[in-house]
Amino acid sequence: MGIKILGMGSYLPEQTLKNDDFTRFVETNDEWIRTRTGIVERRMAGWEPVWYMGSEAAKKAIAQAGISPEDIGLVIATTATNDFHTPSVACMVQSETGAVNAAAFDMNAACSGFVYAFDTAHRFLATDSSLKYVLIVAAEALSRFLDFGDRSSCILFGDGAAAAVVEYSDTLFTSGLGADGSGGRLLYARAVGVAEEVKIDSDFDDGFPEKRLHKLYQDGKEVYKFATKALPKAFHLAADKAGIAPGDIDWFVPHQANIRIIETAAKNLGAPMEKFIVTLDHYGNTSSASIPLALCESVEKGIIKRGQKLALIGFGAGLTYAGAIFEY
Numbered sequence: 001m002g003i004k005i006l007g008m009g010s011y012l013p014e015q016t017l018k019n020d021d022f023t024r025f026v027e028t029n030d031e032w033i034r035t036r037t038g039i040v041e042r043r044m045a046g047w048e049p050v051w052y053m054g055s056e057a058a059k060k061a062i063a064q065a066g067i068s069p070e071d072i073g074l075v076i077a078t079t080a081t082n083d084f085h086t087p088s089v090a091c092m093v094q095s096e097t098g099a100v101n102a103a104a105f106d107m108n109a110a111c112s113g114f115v116y117a118f119d120t121a122h123r124f125l126a127t128d129s130s131l132k133y134v135l136i137v138a139a140e141a142l143s144r145f146l147d148f149g150d151r152s153s154c155i156l157f158g159d160g161a162a163a164a165v166v167e168y169s170d171t172l173f174t175s176g177l178g179a180d181g182s183g184g185r186l187l188y189a190r191a192v193g194v195a196e197e198v199k200i201d202s203d204f205d206d207g208f209p210e211k212r213l214h215k216l217y218q219d220g221k222e223v224y225k226f227a228t229k230a231l232p233k234a235f236h237l238a239a240d241k242a243g244i245a246p247g248d249i250d251w252f253v254p255h256q257a258n259i260r261i262i263e264t265a266a267k268n269l270g271a272p273m274e275k276f277i278v279t280l281d282h283y284g285n286t287s288s289a290s291i292p293l294a295l296c297e298s299v300e301k302g303i304i305k306r307g308q309k310l311a312l313i314g315f316g317a318g319l320t321y322a323g324a325i326f327e328y
């Protein structure tokens with residue numbers, strides 16, 4: 001069995017941050033950021049909480065799907081940047097959208113989050129025939145965890161949300177999930193509160209590199225190496241189970257981290273760059289929201305069409321990686 005996306009929606013924060021704006025905080029320039037990452041601008045949440053962005057995206061997805069929110073049986077939200085330790089983003093979205101009959105939980109697989117949730121939604125739909133629709137919401141506000149004094153990381157990320165309503169379908173679906181926790185220390189942000197207790201009030205060394213309290217730390221070079229390998233690996237994890245080759249795919253929708261990662265991975269996969277959806281130039285890296293934002297925009301623009309075979313490929317902190325192949 002497969003999965004069908006009935007409707008999608010997105011929410012982007014009002015504020016836009018252009019590359020040149022970063023010269024106010026760090027020594028950088030537009031040319032370096034464009035050529036080393038492909039990013040030109042990104043959105044930045046100001047007053048918008050993560051649950052609000054997620055709920056707005058979800059309302060649009062539900063409207064486009066043309067369903068009643070009461071028929072949604074499950075809300076899965078993906079985020080690494082929740083406003084609260086509890087309640088979950090999923091519970092907030094459930095309430096805001098009127099999905100009163102839905103169970104709700106969050107998943108944190110960082111930038112692979114949406115693909116992990118897509119796979120999970122598929123499993124729920126496959127094993128529970130009473131479940132009609134699953135709402136998947138990816139919402140992130142990475143800017144709240146960025147160290148705006150670290151030029152190699154603060155220029156990469158952006159904020160935003162996207163959502164999809166999915167149902168059971170008798171079409172192609174294959175997926176694969178993976179993780180390498182030994183790379184956890186390469187890309188992390190400590191929880192607020194824990195930061196003070198563990199790093200300041202004790203001598204315990206947890207092995208995580210020193211960083212400004214809860215701000216994001218990244219070993220860019222190591223994560224880059226991981227990412228270029230993880231992307232083809234995640235594709236094959238899903239594709240090989242179903243005997244699918246890169247040439248069978250109409251569109252690859254990869255996590256939007258760095259254009260050079262996508263180009264290298266495309267080469268490694270033996271697939272032409274023209275088949276890769278790229279939106280990182282205007283959104284930056286929005287973690288788990290990056291794949292559904294790219295998907296949503298490409299559908300709205302008429303680039304991705306019904307019946308085409310898509311490969312969603314996530315990779316990121318954790319470290320995690322995931323691939324899902326399905327018919328749009």
Ligand code: UT7
Pocket residue numbers: 027028029032033036037111151152153155219220221223224227257258261285287315316317
């Ligand atoms: O979603 C999670 C996944 N995250 C990623 O996929 C990120 C993976 N990593 C990367 O994309 C790249 O490693 C970065 C974009 C973070 C860095 O690019 P790089 O080509 O690996 O640069 P680098 O770290 O080798 O730095 C080269 C130079 C350094 O200067 P020196 O030491 O050669 O004098 C950096 O200090 O570029 C400097 N640099 C900058 N210069 C201007 C680093 N950041 C900047 C900047 N502006 N923003």
